[in-house]
Amino acid sequence: MEKPQHNARAYWRQNLRYLIVLLAIWFLVSFGAGVLFKDVLNTIKIGGFGLGFWFAQQGSIYVFVLLIFIYVRLMNKLDKKFGYDDED
Structure with a gap:
């Protein structure tokens, strides 16, 4: 059964929103915590190492x-919302 075109556009628009938000979070954690804010975070110690070093x-x-699992969960909900799930 073919899905209406406007549903497909709304589906992909929401999918891109998820991707942008999740990739922004990953960027902030990897580059922000590991590079930009490492000096501040290194004042906090975990197992003898600075938190900035740990994030890096x-x-x-x-x-x-973790973001991969969150994305899978979000996409499963989105698939059900738009009728693209495998449970037909």
Whole structure:
């Protein structure tokens, strides 16, 4: 069954919003916390290492993986909302 064109545009518009927000969060965590604000964050210690160093080495990877799971959940909801889910 073919979906109406306006639904497809609304679907992709919402998908792009999700992508922009999630990538902005990842940018802020990886570049912001790991590079721009590392000196301030390094005053906070985790396991003997500065928080800025931790974000640069591990934190941005953890946040990226978490954002992937969030994106999957958001897209599953969006698919159901627009009728693109596999449960037909």
